[in-house]
Amino acid sequence: MDCVFCQIAKRKIPAKFLYEGEEVIGIKSVNPEAPVHLLIIPKQHIEWKGRFNKKELALLGRLIFVAKEIAIKQKIFEACKLIFNVGKTGHISHIHLHLIGGWKKKIPMKNI
Numbered sequence: 001m002d003c004v005f006c007q008i009a010k011r012k013i014p015a016k017f018l019y020e021g022e023e024v025i026g027i028k029s030v031n032p033e034a035p036v037h038l039l040i041i042p043k044q045h046i047e048w049k050g051r052f053n054k055k056e057l058a059l060l061g062r063l064i065f066v067a068k069e070i071a072i073k074q075k076i077f078e079a080c081k082l083i084f085n086v087g088k089t090g091h092i093s094h095i096h097l098h099l100i101g102g103w104k105k106k107i108p109m110k111n112i
């Protein structure tokens, strides 16, 4: 499969890993939109189409769990954002969760 996140999860493409568990990885974004910008990615390729099965649903919950753990470690827990870009947004189709934060002064209040 040509999916870039599948390749990263298999360590065939380099990335800055901040977390790796059995099912989920956390890497630094190559295009950060905040002082801290990480991507929390399931190792299994999941897309935003059809219905999620139970395993996929569990993995999506796991993404949020891992994001929270990383937010605590990165000391951005008090003010951070979690964003899924899905469907025809032009983003990578392999579902991933953006964890962004670390603003020193003004926290952006927009939802995107």
Ligand SMILES: [Zn+2]
Pocket: 003, 004, 005, 006, 007, 044, 045, 046, 094
């Ligand atoms: Zn993939």
